[in-house]
Amino acid sequence: MSTRTAVVTGASSGIGEATARKLAEQGYHVYVGARRFDRVQHLATEIGGTAIELDVTSEESVRAFTDAVTHVDVLVNNAGGAKGLAPVIDADLDDWRWMWETNVVGTLRVTKALLPKLIASGDGLIVTITSIAALHTYDNGSGYTSAKHAQAVAHRTLRGELLGQPVRLTEIAPGAVETEFSLVRFDGDADRAAKVYEGIDPLHAQDIAEIVGFVASRPPHVNLDTIVVKPRDQAGPGSFARRS
8 A cells, every 4th residue: 555554543632633633744544533423523534534433442343443444554542541539448440440441451452453454564553652650650540550551561562472573562651741631530620630730831742642753753673662751840640840
């Protein structure tokens, strides 16, 4: 195929949307998937891509999505998220199930389904957007940090399993990025979500998209294994220099 093809999950907003736009700028035909189909449909029209409804927690949805993608060079596993901020003693098991199904099993479903096509491309690339929560723990965040640790470990394991195959794997672990992430975590509480970024200059979705674009533009022999990126105002989870 003359046109290289990319798949971006969770593309209805934030990092996923910005990444789809960036890859389209670089000449990729981008398949954009998300549960909010109206949003990805609008995005696909703007960037000349293809929109397909995608719920990574559904085996049937993932199968329909991946069957529609006949060729893929780049897969960006971006779908994920957090729910709640409770200590273990008050853990909401439904929130935990959602986080594990979305971040871990969802990433596995999409990656497993598209892996033969990525290998067949002759120069495949899998980019998994994890988090600094995949590298650290923090109080009240055990549901999300455990899911992100698991997602990252699966990705890193695949790096070894695919050694010798024409597929590169890059994990991007962002710190505080101002998107709809906190709005989802706090069940639509806009005031609580805004406080997460209060007094700092957070990263933006475009910052992460630029990194994905850079990774995708490297020659086939270059594998950027893990990229950790945080705002200057952040040292780690919960460690910020906030201005009053």
